[in-house]
Structures are given as structure tokens and as C-alpha cells.
Amino acid sequence: xIQMTQSPASLSASxxxxxxxxxxxxxxxxxxxxxxxxxxxxxxxxxxxxxxxLHTGVPSRFSGSGSGTQxxxxxxxxxxxxxxxxxxxxxxxxxxxxxxxxxxxxx
Amino acid sequence: xxxxxxxxxxxxxxxxxxxLSCAASGFTFNNYDMAWVCxxxxxxxxxxxxxxxxxxxxxxxxxxxxxxxxxRDNAKSTLYLQMDSLRSEDTATxxxxxxxxxxxxxxxxxxxxxxx
Numbered sequence: 001x002i003q004m005t006q007s008p009a010s011l012s013a014s015x016x017x018x019x020x021x022x023x024x025x026x027x028x029x030x031x032x033x034x035x036x037x038x039x040x041x042x043x044x045x046x047x048x049x050x051x052x053x054l055h056t057g058v059p060s061r062f063s064g065s066g067s068g069t070q071x072x073x074x075x076x077x078x079x080x081x082x083x084x085x086x087x088x089x090x091x092x093x094x095x096x097x098x099x100x101x102x103x104x105x106x107x
Numbered sequence: 108x109x110x111x112x113x114x115x116x117x118x119x120x121x122x123x124x125x126x127l128s129c130a131a132s133g134f135t136f137n138n139y140d141m142a143w144v145c146x147x148x149x150x151x152x153x154x155x156x157x158x159x160x161x162x163x164x165x166x167x168x169x170x171x172x173x174x175x176x177x178x179r180d181n182a183k184s185t186l187y188l189q190m191d192s193l194r195s196e197d198t199a200t201x202x203x204x205x206x207x208x209x210x211x212x213x214x215x216x217x218x219x220x221x222x223x
Contacts, residue, residue: 034209
């Protein structure tokens with residue numbers, strides 16, 4: 001199975017700040033990577049797919065980058081509504097696997 | 108608007124069975140693979156199973172192989188998850204999701220609690 005190592009586990013940032021979350025795959029996943037946002041008590045929502053493509057309706061302050069085994073999610077100009085947990089997921093091979101998540105809080 | 112609505116969760120004893128359903132609307136159901144993803148309380152996300160658009164292929168995580176069965180009824184735009192021989196570690200919220208490789212739309216989730 002492909003292991004997804006996500007960091008940091010938690011993050012505290014101020015409004016307007018830029019934050020970056022990293023995800024490392026245990027092998028090359030050829031950009032088969034998605035990022036999800038999950039707010040408390042809600043279902044996950046797709047943000048980014050194919051490592052760097054923005055899903056429909058997602059604000060442009062979210063962006064994804066990376067290749068091979070290293071990927072990142074960047075949130076520019078942090079807004080209060082961005083407080084949530086974020087998960088990466090590889091879909092290059094079964095079983096699909098997720099990172100453990102990053103909990104983003106406001107400082 | 109894409110909508111996925113799960114039903115069928117609740118409390119069940121270890122070793123018993125439960126069947127989840129997911130009613131889909133707002134898209135052409137039989138054009139898409141579909142999946143179940145679970146999340147244990149206060150834990151991360153785990154992919155459970157995927158079924159191809161026509162039901163001809165199914166894929167499962169190892170821990171549920173032989174116990175869970177994913178199926179679909181394209182005439183009713185409904186996805187199912189039959190869960191047999193349930194264990195305490197199956198306790199989780201189960202989400203139905205459209206599987207376009209990434210999970211682009213999710214249901215609201217249904218809680219399954221396995222306990223005596």
C-alpha cells in the first residue's frame with residue numbers, strides 16, 4: 001500500500017497569512033493526488049485534484065503543487081472560514097490512501 | 108446540483124449485519140464509479156470500497172474483503188454497502204462519494220456503531 005505522510009499535524013496561523021501543508025507519498029504517485037477540506041461535523045469537500053487543479057467553486061486562494069512523491073497545499077490570505085482539517089489522498093493505485101490530516105486553527 | 112444522501116446506519120451488535128444505502132441525484136448516476144469512505148470517531152479518512160459505473164468491477168480495502176459487499180442499482184440511482192460480520196473497529200461514519208478517481212462529491216455521512 002502507498003503510505004501518505006502529511007505534515008504538520010496541526011497548524012496555527014493568523015488571518016491574512018499564507019499557510020502550506022505538505023504530503024509525502026511512499027512512492028511516485030504521478031500527480032494522482034487530491035486535497036480535501038473538512039469542517040467540524042461536516043463531510044469532506046474536494047479542493048484540489050491532479051495535484052494542482054482547482055475543483056469547481058473553490059476559491060483561488062487555494063493552490064496545489066508538487067510531483068513525484070512530494071506535494072503541497074497552499075492557502076493564501078487565510079480567511080476565518082478556512083479553519084478546518086485538511087487531508088491529502090492518493091488515487092494512483094488501490095487501495096486509495098489518505099494522509100492523517102492537518103488541523104488548521106486561527107492564532 | 109449533485110446530491111448524495113446516505114441512510115441505514117445505527118447501532119448493531121458485533122457479528123451482525125447492516126446495509127447502507129446512498130440515493131444519488133443531480134448527475135447521470137450510471138456514468139460514474141461510486142465509493143464508500145469511512146471515518147472512525149476523531150480519526151482520519153479511510154477508503155472502503157469502489158464499484159465501477161456498470162457494477163462489473165469492485166475493489167475493497169483488505170480489512171473488509173469477504174465481509175462487505177458494494178453494489179448498485181442504476182435504475183434507482185442508488186449505491187449500497189452490505190456489511191456482514193461487523194466488528195467494533197468498523198464503528199465509523201460512512202460516506203458515499205462519487206469516485207472520479209478523486210472523490211468529487213460526498214454525502215453527509217451515516218454513523219454506524221458496532222457494540223454489544
